[in-house]
Amino acid sequence: MAVLKTEDLTKMYGSFKAVDHINIEVREGEVYGFIGPNGAGKSTTIRVLLGMLKATSGSASIFGKDIWADAVDIHKRIAYVPGDVNLWPNLTGGEVIDLFMKLRGGKANQKRREELIQKFNFDPSKKCRTYSKGNRQKVSLIAAFASDADLYILDEPTSGLDPLMERTFQECVMEASNDGKSILLSSHILSEVERLCDRVGIIREGRIIESGSLDELRHLTRTNLNVETKQAIPSLDDMEGVHHIEKKEGTLSFQVDTEQLDEVVHYISQFGVIKLESAPPTLEDLFMRHYEGASGGES
Amino acid sequence: MRNQSFSNTGKLSGFILRLDRFRILIWLVAISFFTLVVPIAFSDLYPTQQDRDAMAETMENPAMIAMVGPGDLGNYTVGAMTAHQMLLLTAVVVGLMNILLMNRHTRSDEEDGRLELIRSLPVGKLANLGGSCIVLTVLNVLLALIVGVGLYALGIDSMNLAGSLLYGFVLGMTGLFFAGLTALVAQITENARNVFGISLALLLVSYLIRAIGDVSNEALSWISPLGWVSAAEVYSENNGWVLLLLLSGAIVLFALAGYLNTIRDLEAGFLRSKPGKKHASARLLSPLGLAFRLQRTGMISWAVAMLLVGVSYGSVMGDLDSFFEGNEMMQQLLVSQEGYSFTEQFVSMLMVVMALIGTVPPVMAMLKLYGEEKKNRLDHLLGRTVSRVRLLAGYLVIAVINGFVMLSLAAVGLWMAAASVMEEPFEFGTIYGAGLAYYPALLVIIGLTVLLIGFVPKVSSLIWLYVLYSFFVLYFGGMFQFPDWVGKLSPFGYIPELPVDEMEWLPVVVLTVIVIGLTIAGILGYRRRDIQGQ
Numbered sequence: 137m138a139v140l141k142t143e144d145l146t147k148m149y150g151s152f153k154a155v156d157h158i159n160i161e162v163r164e165g166e167v168y169g170f171i172g173p174n175g176a177g178k179s180t181t182i183r184v185l186l187g188m189l190k191a192t193s194g195s196a197s198i199f200g201k202d203i204w205a206d207a208v209d210i211h212k213r214i215a216y217v218p219g220d221v222n223l224w225p226n227l228t229g230g231e232v233i234d235l236f237m238k239l240r241g242g243k244a245n246q247k248r249r250e251e252l253i254q255k256f257n258f259d260p261s262k263k264c265r266t267y268s269k270g271n272r273q274k275v276s277l278i279a280a281f282a283s284d285a286d287l288y289i290l291d292e293p294t295s296g297l298d299p300l301m302e303r304t305f306q307e308c309v310m311e312a313s314n315d316g317k318s319i320l321l322s323s324h325i326l327s328e329v330e331r332l333c334d335r336v337g338i339i340r341e342g343r344i345i346e347s348g349s350l351d352e353l354r355h356l357t358r359t360n361l362n363v364e365t366k367q368a369i370p371s372l373d374d375m376e377g378v379h380h381i382e383k384k385e386g387t388l389s390f391q392v393d394t395e396q397l398d399e400v401v402h403y404i405s406q407f408g409v410i411k412l413e414s415a416p417p418t419l420e421d422l423f424m425r426h427y428e429g430a431s432g433g434e435s
Numbered sequence: 436m437r438n439q440s441f442s443n444t445g446k447l448s449g450f451i452l453r454l455d456r457f458r459i460l461i462w463l464v465a466i467s468f469f470t471l472v473v474p475i476a477f478s479d480l481y482p483t484q485q486d487r488d489a490m491a492e493t494m495e496n497p498a499m500i501a502m503v504g505p506g507d508l509g510n511y512t513v514g515a516m517t518a519h520q521m522l523l524l525t526a527v528v529v530g531l532m533n534i535l536l537m538n539r540h541t542r543s544d545e546e547d548g549r550l551e552l553i554r555s556l557p558v559g560k561l562a563n564l565g566g567s568c569i570v571l572t573v574l575n576v577l578l579a580l581i582v583g584v585g586l587y588a589l590g591i592d593s594m595n596l597a598g599s600l601l602y603g604f605v606l607g608m609t610g611l612f613f614a615g616l617t618a619l620v621a622q623i624t625e626n627a628r629n630v631f632g633i634s635l636a637l638l639l640v641s642y643l644i645r646a647i648g649d650v651s652n653e654a655l656s657w658i659s660p661l662g663w664v665s666a667a668e669v670y671s672e673n674n675g676w677v678l679l680l681l682l683s684g685a686i687v688l689f690a691l692a693g694y695l696n697t698i699r700d701l702e703a704g705f706l707r708s709k710p711g712k713k714h715a716s717a718r719l720l721s722p723l724g725l726a727f728r729l730q731r732t733g734m735i736s737w738a739v740a741m742l743l744v745g746v747s748y749g750s751v752m753g754d755l756d757s758f759f760e761g762n763e764m765m766q767q768l769l770v771s772q773e774g775y776s777f778t779e780q781f782v783s784m785l786m787v788v789m790a791l792i793g794t795v796p797p798v799m800a801m802l803k804l805y806g807e808e809k810k811n812r813l814d815h816l817l818g819r820t821v822s823r824v825r826l827l828a829g830y831l832v833i834a835v836i837n838g839f840v841m842l843s844l845a846a847v848g849l850w851m852a853a854a855s856v857m858e859e860p861f862e863f864g865t866i867y868g869a870g871l872a873y874y875p876a877l878l879v880i881i882g883l884t885v886l887l888i889g890f891v892p893k894v895s896s897l898i899w900l901y902v903l904y905s906f907f908v909l910y911f912g913g914m915f916q917f918p919d920w921v922g923k924l925s926p927f928g929y930i931p932e933l934p935v936d937e938m939e940w941l942p943v944v945v946l947t948v949i950v951i952g953l954t955i956a957g958i959l960g961y962r963r964r965d966i967q968g969q
Binding site: 183186187188189190207208211212214216218220222223224225226227228230231232234235236238239240241260261262263265266276 | 626628708710711712713714715719720721722725728729810811812814815816817818819820821822963964965966968
C-alpha cells in the first residue's frame with residue numbers, strides 16, 4: 137500500500153517549473169531515497185508535500201488524505217526534518233525539542249527523548265544561537281525520532297553531521313524501518329542512500345528521470361569488470377558496450393553495458409582468464425551517468 | 436614581542452572604517468542634524484527672553500529635571516536652553532551609537548568567527564581592539580568638531596565658540612567613554628547580545644542615577660558619567676575640566692579592556708554563560724506561548740517606554756496655560772476651541788501622538804509572523820499539527836492585547852504625572868477614555884497588517900508608511916491647515932479628539948466592522964498562499 141503518492145505533481149514559479157509532473161510513491165514500510173543535486177527540486181517537492189506550498193497542478197496524498205486540505209491531520213502522523221534547520225536563538229535546544237514534540241501532538245516519549253539526546257551526544261541546555269549547523273540538525277532529528285510517526289520526511293538531514301553522528305542517524309533510520317515505518321529520505325550523499333534505501337527516485341531540473349529499486353536501476357547501467365588473461369585481449373575497445381578501459385600491471389579494468397555483458401564475457405574467455413572480478417555499479421556511477429548524459433553543461 | 440601585539444592595527448582600522456562608512460555617515464548626519472536644528476527652532480519658537488522665561492518656568496519641576504537634568508534657568512538664553520534640553524539626551528544617543536559600533540567590531544565579530552579569520556593572519560592580538568578604538572575615537576572627535584563648529588556657525592548670540600566646542604566635545608567624550616565601557620564588557624561576557632544588553636543597561640543606569648541625584652542629592656550625580664555632562668554647564672559656566680574626567684575615564688576603560696584581552700583565549704570570556712533550561716516550561720508549549728515568549732522582552736521594554744512617554748508628557752501639564760498664552764506658534768499647532776483650556780487641547784493632541792506611538796509595538800508583533808516565515812521557522816510549526824489559522828490567530832491575539840496595554844499604559848502614565856503637577860487635575864476617566872478612543876483606529880492598522888501578510892507579505896512593511904502618514908497629517912494637520920479629507924485617509928482621523936470633542940460612537944462601530952473585514956480577508960489569503968522561505 138502506498139503511504140505517499142503523487143500524481144503529476146507540479147509547482148511553477150511564474151513560468152519556471154520547480155517541480156515538473158512528479159510521480160513518486162512511498163510504500164508502507166519502505167525507505168525511499170529521493171536523490172538529486174542542489175536546486176533540482178527536492179526541497180520544493182517536500183514543502184509541497186507538507187502543505188506549505190500549494191501545488192500548481194497535479195495531486196498528492198499521504199495516508200490517503202489530501203496534502204493541502206488535510207495537512208494538519210496528516211502531520212499528526214509525520215515527522216519532518218528540514219535540511220536547513222533555523223531555530224530561535226534565545227531558546228535552548230531542550231526547550232525547542234519539547235516544543236516540537238508537543239506540537240506534533242500525541243504522547244511525548246520522555247524516555248526516548250533522553251535516549252536520543254545521549255545517542256546523539258547533544259547538550260540541550262545551550263541556547264540555539266550557540267549551536268553549529270550539525271547541532272541544530274540534532275535538535276530536529278531528536279524531536280523527529282522521539283516521536284511515534286508513521287512517515288518520516290527527512291530533507292538532507294545529515295549535511296552537517298560528523299561521520300560518527302551520521303552512523304547514529306543511519307541506525308535510527310534502520311530502527312524505524314524495522315518497526316515498519318515508512319521513510320522519505322532526500323539526500324545527495326549517495327553512500328547513505330545506497331545503504332538505507334529500498335527504492336530511489338532521481339530528480340533533475342524538477343523531473344524524475346529514473347526511479348525503481350536499486351537493483352532495477354543497476355540493470356540499466358554498467359558493470360565494472362577487472363580481468364587478467366593469459367594472452368592480451370585484442371581490439372576490446374572496438375566492442376560495443378565497453379567503456380573506460382584502463383590497464384594496470386596486466387589487469388584490465390573496464391565497464392560494460394549490462395545488455396552486452398554476455399557477449400563481452402564470451403569474447404574475453406577465449407584468451408584464458410586468470411582472474412575475473414565483477415562489481416555492481418555504485419549509485420554514484422548511476423547518478424553521474426544520468427547527469428553527464430542529459431545535461432551537457434553540467435559535469 | 437610587545438610591538439607585535441598591535442601589528443597591522445592601522446590596516447584593520449582602515450578596514451573597519453570601510454565596512455562602516457555608510458553606517459558612520461548616517462549616525463554623524465543624523466546626530467548633527469538634530470543638534471543643529473534645535474537651536475534654530477528654539478530661536479523661532481521663543482524669540483524673546485519673556486518666552487524663554489516662561490519655558491524655564493515649566494522646566495522647574497522634578498519630573499523635567501529628572502528627564503533632562505539641571506539647567507541655567509535663571510539665565511535661560513537660547514544657548515542655555517539648547518544645552519539644558521538637548522545635551523543630555525543627545526549624549527545618551529551618542530552613547531548608544533558607540534555601544535552598537537563597538538560591540539559590532541569586538542564581541543560580535545569574535546562570536547561569529549570572523550575574528551578567528553583575522554587573527555590567523557599576521558595580525559597582533561590587540562590589533563582588532565586597537566583598530567576599533569581608533570575608528571571610534573576618530574568618529575567621536577569628528578562628531579565633536581562638526582557639532583561644535585556647526586553650533587557656532589549658526590550665529591546665535593548666546594552660543595559662543597568656546598561653549599559650542601565644549602558642547603561638541605562633551606558629546607564626543609561621552610561617546611568615547613561608552614565605547615571604552617563596551618570594549619571592557621566585550622572582554623567579560625561571551626556573546627554579543629549580552630554585551631549589548633549589559634552596556635545598554637549601564638548607560639540607562641547612569642542616566643537613572645543622575646536623574647535621582649539631580650532631583651534629590653547632587654553628590655549622587657557625580658557617580659554617573661552622564662551627571663558630568665550636565666556638570667559641564669555648557670553656554671553658561673563652560674566647565675571644560677569635565678572633558679578631562681570623561682577622557683581619563685575612557686582611557687582607563689580601554690586600557691583595562693586591552694589588558695583583559697591579552698590574558699584571555701579567543702572566543703572566551705570571564706563570565707561563563709550559565710546553562711539554560713533542559714526542558715521547556717508548559718507555558719512555552721503552544722504556538723501562542725512560543726509567539727509570546729519570542730516577543731516578551733521587546734514587549735516589556737515597549738510597555739515601560741509607553742508608560743514613560745505618558746509620564747513625561749503628563750509632567751509638563753502644570754504650567755501649560757501660562758506658557759501657551761505667550762507663544763503664537765504653539766497656538767497654531769492647536770486648533771483653538773472656545774471654552775477649553777490650552778491644557779485640554781494639548782491633551783487631545785498628545786493623545787493622537789501617543790496612540791500612534793502605541794501603534795508601533797502591536798504592528799511589530801503582527802509583522803513578527805512574517806519575520807518568522809522568512810527565517811523558515813514557521814516550517815517547524817506548520818510541519819507539525821499547527822494549522823495556519825491557529826498560527827496567525829496566536830500572533831493576532833498578542834498584537835490586539837499588546838495594543839490595548841500600550842494605549843492604557845500611556846494614558847495611565849499621563850494621568851498620574853499630570854495629577855501630581857496640576858492644581859486641578861483631570862479625572863482619570865477623561866484621560867483614559869481619550870486614550871482608548873483610539874483603540875479601534877489602532878486595530879484597523881493591525882487588520883491592514885494581517886491583510887498584507889495574507890496577500891502580499893513581501894511588502895507588508897509598507898504598513899509603516901501608513902502609520903507615518905497618519906502621524907504626519909494628524910500631528911501637523913492643524914499647523915499646515917490641510918484639507919479635511921487628508922486626515923480622513925487615516926483611521927485615526929475619524930476618532931473624536933477627546934476631551935475637546937464630544938464622544939461619537941458611529942466611527943467606533945464602523946471602524947470595528949472594517950477591522951473584522953480586513954482580518955477575515957487576511958486570514959483567507961494566508962490560508963491559500965505559499966509559505967515562503969529561502
